[in-house]
Amino acid sequence: MKKILLAFFTATIIISCNENKTTTNTISTNTVNKTDSIAIKQFFSTALTDGKAYEWLRDLTQNIGGRLSGSPEAQMAVEWGEKLMKEEGFDKVWLQPVMVPHWVRGEKEVANYSINGTKINVPICALGGSIATPKNGVMAEVIEVKSLDEVEKLGEKVRGKIIFYNRPFDNTLINTFAAYGGCVDQRYGGTEVAGKYGAVGTIVRSMTNNLDDYPHTGSMGYGKAKPEDYIPTAAISTNASELLSKHLKENPNLKFYFKQSCETLPDAPSFNVIGEIAGSEFPNKYITVGGHLDSWDLAEGAHDDGTGVVQSMEVLSLLKRNGIKPKHTIRAVLFMNEENGLRGGKKYAEEAKLKNEIHVAALESDSGGHTPRGFSYNGTKENQELFMGWKSLLEPYGLTDWHTGYAGADINPLKNETVTLSGYKPDSQRYFDYHHAATDTFDKVNLRELELGSAAMASLVYLMDKYLDVEPVKK
Amino acid sequence: MKKILLAFFTATIIISCNENKTTTNTISTNTVNKTDSIAIKQFFSTALTDGKAYEWLRDLTQNIGGRLSGSPEAQMAVEWGEKLMKEEGFDKVWLQPVMVPHWVRGEKEVANYSINGTKINVPICALGGSIATPKNGVMAEVIEVKSLDEVEKLGEKVRGKIIFYNRPFDNTLINTFAAYGGCVDQRYGGTEVAGKYGAVGTIVRSMTNNLDDYPHTGSMGYGKAKPEDYIPTAAISTNASELLSKHLKENPNLKFYFKQSCETLPDAPSFNVIGEIAGSEFPNKYITVGGHLDSWDLAEGAHDDGTGVVQSMEVLSLLKRNGIKPKHTIRAVLFMNEENGLRGGKKYAEEAKLKNEIHVAALESDSGGHTPRGFSYNGTKENQELFMGWKSLLEPYGLTDWHTGYAGADINPLKNETVTLSGYKPDSQRYFDYHHAATDTFDKVNLRELELGSAAMASLVYLMDKYLDVEPVKK
Numbered sequence: 001m002k003k004i005l006l007a008f009f010t011a012t013i014i015i016s017c018n019e020n021k022t023t024t025n026t027i028s029t030n031t032v033n034k035t036d037s038i039a040i041k042q043f044f045s046t047a048l049t050d051g052k053a054y055e056w057l058r059d060l061t062q063n064i065g066g067r068l069s070g071s072p073e074a075q076m077a078v079e080w081g082e083k084l085m086k087e088e089g090f091d092k093v094w095l096q097p098v099m100v101p102h103w104v105r106g107e108k109e110v111a112n113y114s115i116n117g118t119k120i121n122v123p124i125c126a127l128g129g130s131i132a133t134p135k136n137g138v139m140a141e142v143i144e145v146k147s148l149d150e151v152e153k154l155g156e157k158v159r160g161k162i163i164f165y166n167r168p169f170d171n172t173l174i175n176t177f178a179a180y181g182g183c184v185d186q187r188y189g190g191t192e193v194a195g196k197y198g199a200v201g202t203i204v205r206s207m208t209n210n211l212d213d214y215p216h217t218g219s220m221g222y223g224k225a226k227p228e229d230y231i232p233t234a235a236i237s238t239n240a241s242e243l244l245s246k247h248l249k250e251n252p253n254l255k256f257y258f259k260q261s262c263e264t265l266p267d268a269p270s271f272n273v274i275g276e277i278a279g280s281e282f283p284n285k286y287i288t289v290g291g292h293l294d295s296w297d298l299a300e301g302a303h304d305d306g307t308g309v310v311q312s313m314e315v316l317s318l319l320k321r322n323g324i325k326p327k328h329t330i331r332a333v334l335f336m337n338e339e340n341g342l343r344g345g346k347k348y349a350e351e352a353k354l355k356n357e358i359h360v361a362a363l364e365s366d367s368g369g370h371t372p373r374g375f376s377y378n379g380t381k382e383n384q385e386l387f388m389g390w391k392s393l394l395e396p397y398g399l400t401d402w403h404t405g406y407a408g409a410d411i412n413p414l415k416n417e418t419v420t421l422s423g424y425k426p427d428s429q430r431y432f433d434y435h436h437a438a439t440d441t442f443d444k445v446n447l448r449e450l451e452l453g454s455a456a457m458a459s460l461v462y463l464m465d466k467y468l469d470v471e472p473v474k475k
Numbered sequence: 476m477k478k479i480l481l482a483f484f485t486a487t488i489i490i491s492c493n494e495n496k497t498t499t500n501t502i503s504t505n506t507v508n509k510t511d512s513i514a515i516k517q518f519f520s521t522a523l524t525d526g527k528a529y530e531w532l533r534d535l536t537q538n539i540g541g542r543l544s545g546s547p548e549a550q551m552a553v554e555w556g557e558k559l560m561k562e563e564g565f566d567k568v569w570l571q572p573v574m575v576p577h578w579v580r581g582e583k584e585v586a587n588y589s590i591n592g593t594k595i596n597v598p599i600c601a602l603g604g605s606i607a608t609p610k611n612g613v614m615a616e617v618i619e620v621k622s623l624d625e626v627e628k629l630g631e632k633v634r635g636k637i638i639f640y641n642r643p644f645d646n647t648l649i650n651t652f653a654a655y656g657g658c659v660d661q662r663y664g665g666t667e668v669a670g671k672y673g674a675v676g677t678i679v680r681s682m683t684n685n686l687d688d689y690p691h692t693g694s695m696g697y698g699k700a701k702p703e704d705y706i707p708t709a710a711i712s713t714n715a716s717e718l719l720s721k722h723l724k725e726n727p728n729l730k731f732y733f734k735q736s737c738e739t740l741p742d743a744p745s746f747n748v749i750g751e752i753a754g755s756e757f758p759n760k761y762i763t764v765g766g767h768l769d770s771w772d773l774a775e776g777a778h779d780d781g782t783g784v785v786q787s788m789e790v791l792s793l794l795k796r797n798g799i800k801p802k803h804t805i806r807a808v809l810f811m812n813e814e815n816g817l818r819g820g821k822k823y824a825e826e827a828k829l830k831n832e833i834h835v836a837a838l839e840s841d842s843g844g845h846t847p848r849g850f851s852y853n854g855t856k857e858n859q860e861l862f863m864g865w866k867s868l869l870e871p872y873g874l875t876d877w878h879t880g881y882a883g884a885d886i887n888p889l890k891n892e893t894v895t896l897s898g899y900k901p902d903s904q905r906y907f908d909y910h911h912a913a914t915d916t917f918d919k920v921n922l923r924e925l926e927l928g929s930a931a932m933a934s935l936v937y938l939m940d941k942y943l944d945v946e947p948v949k950k
Contacts, residue, residue: 044649048647371845429921429924449905
């Protein structure tokens with residue numbers, strides 16, 4: 001029955017594409033029509049009954065796993081993506097070379113302290129980009145703070161100490177990305193400030209809503225610090241953070257010990273993986289859909305961002321399988337190095353500029369693979385009304401949250417005066433339970449939620465291709 | 476900081492309640508106002524930072540577990556709910572006696588068949604209400620069908636056979652409850668039809684979107700069948716269904732064997748568990764919020780319906796902790812026996828009628844504990860506009876799906892010409908992965924998703940209490 005249904009729908013789509021030939025050059029907020037509803041329904045039906053993304057994700061996460069830039073696993077993932085898109089029969093599939101930072105974790109980190117004669121072992125992991133501790137680790141008294149400002153105010157008082165950033169997520173924020181945004185300065189920038197005043201290390205409360213026993217890694221930066229002010233930094237679990245905070249009240253002089261042997265090697269060669277379906281009318285104008293192929297080393301990189309990777313490839317697959325002939329060239333880009341450098345995203349935009357590849361639009365999926373809620377819009381005022389008009393077509397599929405705002409790190413370098421950027425926004429409630437921690441594994445992804453996302457993204461790309469123009473603004 | 480925030484909000488709420496005294500008797504679609512926004516924000520903030528439902532659920536699911544009507548676990552759950560609501564300090568907590576069906580599964584079921592000399596073991600479970608097979612089981616050729624109609628048409632040809640209902644969920648339906656609704660006649664009513672024509676048993680494809688290895692149980696009925704036409708019925712996993720279907724094509728004469736020793740014992744005494752906060756203006760008028768306390772025996776009854784139970788109790792807790800003094804009496808009702816008899820829901824409505832307890836409204840949570848999407852409305856035309864007007868207050872929390880429709884099995888017996896019934900509608904994508912199967916366990920529930928639901932439900936009850944009237948329609 002599945003095959004009969006598919007054949008029926010494919011026929012419908014081809015007919016409706018022809019029907020629409022006359023309207024494809026008209027831009028209007030009111031051009032969304034029944035043909036679009038039918039096409040969109042078909043993307044969802046194909047994805048939900050015969051989608052491929054879930055099995056692709058199983059393969060990527062369980063057979064390759066964590067794939068940090070520069071690692072052998074990242075290279076395996078590159079080859080995997082290239083092979084898969086070739087097998088899908090996209091018109092062109094190739095690798096775009098890019099040099100990436102190459103940070104390695106080294107031996108498993110160790111942390112502990114003693115309180116009232118009891119030794120407490122602390123779940124800890126180095127932050128990406130951090131230097132190692134001295135070979136025998138670092139041990140010092142701890143100053144707990146809630147902000148970088150607090151460290152600035154303490155100034156020289158932090159010398160010789162370990163700074164413990166312990167500002168928790170604001171769990172009253174409904175969108176968990178907002179809570180993350182309100183805390184992540186501690187992880188990314190806390191070390192630069194503490195190092196400047198002579199602290200010997202920093203430890204950071206993991207970036208998650210949850211109280212759990214997993215350290216959540218992520219990138220950090222030394223910013224403008226002088227290399228002699230570089231100090232090691234690591235994340236500890238939220239439960240350990242709560243406990244340490246309690247113990248520091250009991251004994252403010254307790255000494256915390258941690259040891260890590262991570263290091264930054266010379267930049268390594270890697271690739272963005274790109275597949276495309278050639279445009280029938282404007283082959284030299286592009287719509288890019290992408291996620292990032294690299295992921296942290298502690299887990300399988302399922303929700304971050306294996307789901308975005310497989311959804312992006314499936315967008316092209318859904319267009320192709322449903323007989324859609326896009327006007328513009330549609331590209332799936334598996335960006336390398338979003339996590340600790342964004343080199344892939346920058347490289348892709350640079351090359352597009354060099355080659356005068358005009359981007360009409362780009363869509364990014366890097367917020368996990370949970371149930372769809374909507375899309376963000378980042379583009380011209382002129383196109384905004386048009387874009388928001390598409391909401392009515394996708395509301396029946398649960399995509400009710402259409403808002404202006406940031407679209408995504410990897411496509412942001414494409415930003416210019418004409419391009420439409422959009423971010424796919426799934427439900428965010430569970431995302432930071434797994435984010436950058438050992439728990440970000442395939443079993444946390446639900447087949448239907450993932451496939452609904454693929455179909456929603458295919459629908460948006462279909463609409464962008466059909467209704468967005470096209471000519472760069474002349475100034 | 477948490478405590479300071481709470482104190483601040485509590486103060487705010489008390490002030491705003493007083494401010495609103497003058498407007499409480501006005502019914503209008505436009506009375507939703509800033510005070511309501513503040514109250515609602517506070518329900519969410521309390522639930523997300525200091526909610527209790529998650530730990531209550533852990534206790535119910537992990538320390539009691541599955542709690543089918545009439546079982547010792549069901550009695551433990553009754554005592555658990557009563558104790559908990561007393562500890563919460565509700566104004567009145569009591570047990571409402573109700574006689575319930577008492578079906579027991581007996582020994583673990585067995586099913587298998589042989590094909591090409593290989594024995595295939597089939598994951599199987601008896602359906603609730605089914606009779607046992609003969610002591611040594613039943614073995615017969617299988618007729619695969621997709622509908623009850625098909626069996627009616629086969630008529631006498633089914634005599635001596637096992638009927639295999641194998642119509643799968645329509646996975647293109649976005650709301651998975653619609654897919655369930657489109658299939659569940661096979662489970663509930665398939666046996667009555669097959670037994671009438673002399674089949675010796677029925678097996679049913681499990682009611683789930685997924686291909687998995689778990690049999691999903693659920694209730695069945697013999698309807699108007701004569702007792703001599705009663706035949707045993709069971710569910711088999713979806714993977715096993717696919718395989719059996721394939722094997723039947725290879726060998727239409729293969730013989731399927733299954734054995735089950737379930738039986739229906741005499742009705743047993745049990746209880747609805749009821750807690751209430753007395754109304755300040757209309758203590759004899761009621762708003763009920765509830766879920767069902769009983770659950771199938773194969774799992775922990777987490778999403779079905781442990782989440783509804785703890786959310787319902789937390790609604791009262793959230794009102795109380797935020798200083799809300801409701802006008803009407805607000806009741807949390809933990810209904811017994813939703814799964815295989817609905818005796819608790821019927822009893823509650825009967826007693827309400829007998830005691831002339833006028834119900835202004837009732838809200839049910841029995842669709843799982845996933846991220847909130849909206850509410851259904853089932854009431855008068857007059858109140859519909861008012862109700863739908865509340866959407867704007869809850870949209871910021873992700874509740875965008877407000878529609879008219881069925882509210883829930885346990886509160887449906889309260890339906891009359893004046894009452895407003897509503898069903899809490901969380902995201903449905905994952906629900907049937909776990910429904911009535913061994914996988915419906917505590918770890919499938921996410922703290923934030925659960926607590927967002929409690930807060931959404933508290934918000935709706937607050938609005939219903941404040942704006943819905945009140946007088947029964949005089950005819």
